[in-house]
Amino acid sequence: MSRPLILAWREVRSYLQDKGDLAFTLLLPIAIFALMYFAFGGETLFHGTAYIVNQDPGGQYSTLLLDRLEKLNNLDVSLISDSEAESKLQKATLQMVTYIPPEFSTDLARGVTTHMVFRQRGNGGQEGQIVASIIRSKAQEISQEAGLKKTVKTASGSTQAQADTITQRFLDNEAISPLITIKEVPIGAAPNPVNQFLSGIITMFVLFATSISSQALIEERRNKTLERLLTTRLTAGELFFGKFLANTARAFLQSLILLLLAAIVFRLFTPISFLEVSVVALVFSAAAGALGLLIGSASKSTAQASTISALVTMSMTMLGGTFFTIAAGSTLYLLSRFSLNTYANDAFRAIVSRGQNLAGVSQELALIVGATIVALLLSRLLFRVAGEGK
Amino acid sequence: MAEAFLTITDLHKSFNSYKAVNGVSFSIDKGEIFGLLGPNGAGKTTTIRILSTILPPDRGDFTIGSYSGRSNPGAVRRLIGICPQELALYEDLSPIDNLVFFGRMVGLNGKEARSQAITNLELMGLADRAKGRVEKFSGGMKRRVNLAIALMGHPQLIFLDEPTVGIDPQSRNNIHETIRELRKKGMTVLYTTHYMEEANQLCDRVAIMDGGQIIAMDTPLNLRKQVGSPDTVTLEDVFLKMTGRSLRD
Numbered sequence: 001m002s003r004p005l006i007l008a009w010r011e012v013r014s015y016l017q018d019k020g021d022l023a024f025t026l027l028l029p030i031a032i033f034a035l036m037y038f039a040f041g042g043e044t045l046f047h048g049t050a051y052i053v054n055q056d057p058g059g060q061y062s063t064l065l066l067d068r069l070e071k072l073n074n075l076d077v078s079l080i081s082d083s084e085a086e087s088k089l090q091k092a093t094l095q096m097v098t099y100i101p102p103e104f105s106t107d108l109a110r111g112v113t114t115h116m117v118f119r120q121r122g123n124g125g126q127e128g129q130i131v132a133s134i135i136r137s138k139a140q141e142i143s144q145e146a147g148l149k150k151t152v153k154t155a156s157g158s159t160q161a162q163a164d165t166i167t168q169r170f171l172d173n174e175a176i177s178p179l180i181t182i183k184e185v186p187i188g189a190a191p192n193p194v195n196q197f198l199s200g201i202i203t204m205f206v207l208f209a210t211s212i213s214s215q216a217l218i219e220e221r222r223n224k225t226l227e228r229l230l231t232t233r234l235t236a237g238e239l240f241f242g243k244f245l246a247n248t249a250r251a252f253l254q255s256l257i258l259l260l261l262a263a264i265v266f267r268l269f270t271p272i273s274f275l276e277v278s279v280v281a282l283v284f285s286a287a288a289g290a291l292g293l294l295i296g297s298a299s300k301s302t303a304q305a306s307t308i309s310a311l312v313t314m315s316m317t318m319l320g321g322t323f324f325t326i327a328a329g330s331t332l333y334l335l336s337r338f339s340l341n342t343y344a345n346d347a348f349r350a351i352v353s354r355g356q357n358l359a360g361v362s363q364e365l366a367l368i369v370g371a372t373i374v375a376l377l378l379s380r381l382l383f384r385v386a387g388e389g390k
Numbered sequence: 391m392a393e394a395f396l397t398i399t400d401l402h403k404s405f406n407s408y409k410a411v412n413g414v415s416f417s418i419d420k421g422e423i424f425g426l427l428g429p430n431g432a433g434k435t436t437t438i439r440i441l442s443t444i445l446p447p448d449r450g451d452f453t454i455g456s457y458s459g460r461s462n463p464g465a466v467r468r469l470i471g472i473c474p475q476e477l478a479l480y481e482d483l484s485p486i487d488n489l490v491f492f493g494r495m496v497g498l499n500g501k502e503a504r505s506q507a508i509t510n511l512e513l514m515g516l517a518d519r520a521k522g523r524v525e526k527f528s529g530g531m532k533r534r535v536n537l538a539i540a541l542m543g544h545p546q547l548i549f550l551d552e553p554t555v556g557i558d559p560q561s562r563n564n565i566h567e568t569i570r571e572l573r574k575k576g577m578t579v580l581y582t583t584h585y586m587e588e589a590n591q592l593c594d595r596v597a598i599m600d601g602g603q604i605i606a607m608d609t610p611l612n613l614r615k616q617v618g619s620p621d622t623v624t625l626e627d628v629f630l631k632m633t634g635r636s637l638r639d
Contacts, residue, residue, distance in 0.1 A: 003495060006491065007495075017482065223477075223478065223480070224474055224477065225480065227442075227474065228474060228539070229501075232492065233467060233495065233497045234463075234495050244617045345472070
C-alpha cells in the first residue's frame with residue numbers, strides 16, 4: 001500500500017472510531033432520513049381531505065356523492081357545518097370547502113341544473129386544487145348517470161324503477177369492462193417528494209463533510225504531526241493525495257449509507273440505477289473532499305475553517321435547489337450555476353426520476369470533476385505559499 | 391581525525407526583520423552527541439527546523455552525509471529522525487500504531503515497521519503499554535513514544551529538541567540511557583536542552599547559541615575551564631556568564 005493510501009486509511013480509521021464525528025456525519029443524516037420516512041409515510045401517492053358542507057342531508061344524490069368520495073383510498077371526507085367552514089376559511093385554517101346545495105338531489109332527479117360551490121382562499125392551494133378536481137369528476141359521474149336514467153326512461157317509456165334497473169345494469173357492466181382503460185407506464189422512478197428531497201439531502205450532507213475535511217489538515221498542523229510527516233519520505237503531493245482520499249472516503253461512506261437506506265425503504269433504484277447514483281455520489285464526494293482541502297489550506301485555525309465551511313455549505317445547498325426549484329432565467333438561477341450542488345442534484349434527479357443513465361449526466365459529472373481538479377490545484381498552491389510544502 | 395557527518399555553513403534565517411539564525415556554522419562528527427544550548431529565542435529550534443528540511447534557509451547550506459540540504463532535501467530526509475520539542479503523535483492511536491504508521495511513512499514495509507516498532511518500544515520501556523491509547527498516557531510516557539517514533543527507519547542522525555522537558559526523573563533517565571545506547575550503535579545526535587547538567591553528562595561537545603549566533607563551542611570540560619576551575623564551575627555558570635542573567639521571552 002502506498003503512503004497516500006496508508007495516510008488515508010489512518011484518517012478513515014480514526015474517523016470511524018470517533019463517536020462525535022460519527023454521530024454528526026452518519027447518525028444525523030439517518031435521523032433526517034427517518035423524518036422523511038415519517039413525513040411521507042413510506043408512500044408517496046397523494047392523500048388529502050375533502051371538507052364538505054352538505055346542505056342536502058339525506059338527499060339521494062348527495063348521499064351517493066359522499067359514498068363515492070369516501071370509497072376513494074387517497075381521500076378522506078370531513079363533513080363540517082356552514083359556520084365552521086366560514087370561520088376556518090376566514091382564519092385560513094382551510095384553503096378550500098365544497099358546498100352541496102340544498103336542492104342538489106331534487107334538481108338532479110328532475111334533470112335541472114344544480115350548482116355545487118367550491119369556496120377557496122386564492123387558488124385553494126395545491127391540495128385544494130387536487131381535491132376539487134376529484135370531487136368535480138365524481139359529481140360529473142353522478143350527473144351523467146342521472147341524465148342517463150332520465151334519457152332511458154323517456155326513450156323506453158318505462159317506469160322510473162325500470163329505467164333505473166336498466167341503467168344500473170349498464171353501469172355495472174361498464175364498471176366490470178370499461179370502454180376506456182388507462183395503463184400507467186413508469187419510466188424510471190416516479191417523481192415524488194422522496195425523489196425531490198433525497199438528492200438534496202445527500203448532497204447537503206456530503207458538503208457538511210467539508211467541515212471535518214477542512215479541519216483535518218489544520219488539526220494535523222496544530223498537533224505538529226504535519227511537520228513531522230513532512231520530514232519523512234512523504235512528499236507534500238502525497239500528503240495532499242492521502243488527505244484527498246480520506247476526505248472523499250468519509251463523504252462517500254456517508255452518502256452510500258443514505259443511498260442504501262433509500263434503496264431499502266423507498267425502493268427507488270434498480271441495481272443499475274443504484275450503481276449509477278453511487279458513481280455520482282463518489283464524484284461529488286471527491287469534489288467535497290477537494291473543497292475541504294482548499295478551505296483547510298486557506299484557513300489558519302479550526303474555527304476559521306468551520307466558519308468558512310458552514311458558509312460555503314449553506315450557500316451551495318440553498319443555491320443548489322435542495323429545498324426549492326429555481327426558475328430558469330432568474331438572478332438566483334444564474335447564481336445557482338456556481339453551486340456544485342446544482343449539478344449533483346441535477347445528475348441524481350436525472351437518474352432517479354427521469355431514468356437517465358450515466359451518459360445522460362456526463363456534462364454534470366464533467367463539471368464536478370473539473371471543479372474538483374481546480375480546488376485541488378488551488379489548495380496545493382495555497383499550502384505551498386504557507387511555507388509548509390517541500 | 392573524526393569524520394564530520396553534519397556540516398553547517400553560514401546558515402541564515404529571518405522572519406520579517408527578526409534574525410532567528412544569523413550566520414551559524416558548525417559540524418558534528420559521526421557518532422557524536424552534540425548539545426545545542428541557548429536561552430529561549432536563541433534560534434535552536436529554527437536551526438533544527440532548517441536541518442529537518444521543514445524550513446528553507448535564506449542563506450547558507452548544510453550537508454548531512456554527503457547530501458546538501460538545499461539541493462537534495464529528499465536524500466537528507468532519508469538519513470534523519472526528528473523528535474520535536476512538542477509532542478508530534480496521534481493521541482487517538484496506540485504507541486505501536488503510531489510507530490508503525492510513521493515507519494511506513496519513512497519507507498519501511500509493514501513487517502519491518504512492526505518489527506522496528508516493537509524493538510523501539512522495548513528500548514523505551516513501553517512494550518507492555520504498546521496497545522493502549524496514547525491520550526491516556528502520562529507526560530513522560532508520551533515523550534518516550536515521541537522519541538521512539540524518531541527512531542523508526544534507523545536514522546543515522548537524530549535531532550532531539552528538548553526531549554526531556556516536563557517529565558519525571560525515571561522517564562528522563564530512560565531517555566538518557568536510550569541516547570547512550572544509540573551512540574554505541576553509531577548514531578549521531580543533535581540535542582537541545584535547557585538542563586545544563588543533562589548536557590554536561592550526555593554531550594561530547596556543546597555549542598551555546600544566543601541571538602541566532604554560536605557564541606561558544608567546545609567540550610563541556612573545556613568550556614568550564616574557560617570560566618574557572620572545572621571542579622567548581624558548572625556548565626550552568628558558563629551558560630549564564632556567556633548569555634547574561636537578564637530574563638528572556
